[in-house]
Amino acid sequence: MLFDTHVHMNARQFLEDRDEVIKRAFDTGVTYMVVVGFDRETIPLAIEIAEQYDTIYAAVGWHPVDAIDMTDEDLTWIEELSQHPKVVAIGEMGLDYHWDKSPKDIQKEVFRKQIQLAKKVRLPIIIHNREATEDIITILQEENAKEIGGIMHCYNDSAEYVQTCLDMNFYISLGGPVTFKNAPMPKEVAAMVPIDRLLIETDAPFLAPHPNRGKRNEPAYVKLVAEKIAEIRQISLEELSEKTTENACSIFKIKR
Template sequence: MLIDTHVHLNVEHFDEDREDVIDRALEAGVERMVVVGFDHETIPKAIELAEAYSFIYAAVGWHPVDAIDFTDQEYEWLKELSQHEKVVAIGETGLDYHWDKSPKAVQKEVFKKQIQLAKDVNLPIIVHNREATEDIIHILQEENANEVGGIMHCYNDSVDYIQAALDMDFYISLGGPVTFKNATMPKEVAKEVPIDRLLVETDCPFLAPHPNRGKRNEPSYVTLVADQIASLRNITRQELDEATTRNAMRLFYRMKK
């Protein structure tokens, strides 16, 4: 059994065959998935999928790329949705310095607001990070994010920052990049993260793992991520599956056993 902790089955990439994709995930042993909403369009669809399937849960948050569009109205909307019994986290939120749609200062402010929201509603945070690790760690520390913890989603940075995240009760989630032949950092992280703080994900439809790199990603491919991590850690797939499932259930306390 595996839990894919970060999927975007709520985007248009799956409009033609969403049910088939979900069936393939179940056949591959992916028994639970967290569909992550990040804007006006994807958040309601995440809730819809969670309501339609017993094994699908939702996360609601505002993506940093669109931080400039975040208002008090969006904040209240997220707060209301967070009360839904199948919403298990706030996110994805964070910082993204790769794109320039939203100024850094605006991103930081919106990130802080969503950390506060997570604390107010007692849900973990799913953190998106692109080229902003030091600022993210600083803000999480400054805002006492350790009160709820969360996930460093699709972690793709140095092992040097892992301990700071662990100290704040965050889990490290790895996806497709850990399988890329030229990706050294994710492989090092896979070996260094304590087994009780490790999660797996696809971030589908993005970042498909080898040998499907460049194609549309889907939840069933999380098995390829798990295979690679188990190999890197020199443990069995069963051990990896059991540990990451246990970790996800611990973090997402609204998930039904």
């Protein structure tokens, strides 16, 4: 039993074969998924997919790269959608300093507004972080995000920040990079995160794990992530799968 906590089945890359990809995941042992919507196009589709499958859920939020496009009406819309029974989190949200579409001050404002919204509707948050760790931690602390907690999605930062994230009531989610031969940091993190605060994901269609690196990622490949982490931690795949599924159901408040 595996839980892909972050997948974009609503992406255009799955337009032609979405149902087949989902079936492959189920056949591989992926019991649960959270489909993440992050703009006007992907949010409705995330909910639509979640409505079609009993064990697929949705998260709704606004990606920092597109922060400049978000309006107050969009925020109100996300709040309304947060009441849907299949919506289990607000996000992905955060800061992305790699791309320059949205100025940093606008990203920070949109980030804060979404944290405040999540606190209002009592849902955990999913954090996107690219080259912005210090600012993300500062904002999470200033906004008291610990109150609701959440997930550090596809954590690819140094191990020194892990305890800070744990202290703020966040889970650490690892994806494809933990399998990359030239990526020591995720492996170090995989070894040190307490087992009861660890999650797995694909971020499909992005970041496909080895040996599929460079190809379209899909939720069935979360098993490769789980296998690698189990190897690093020297535990069985069954134990790793069971515990990360238990953790995901806990943060998302899903009854198994």
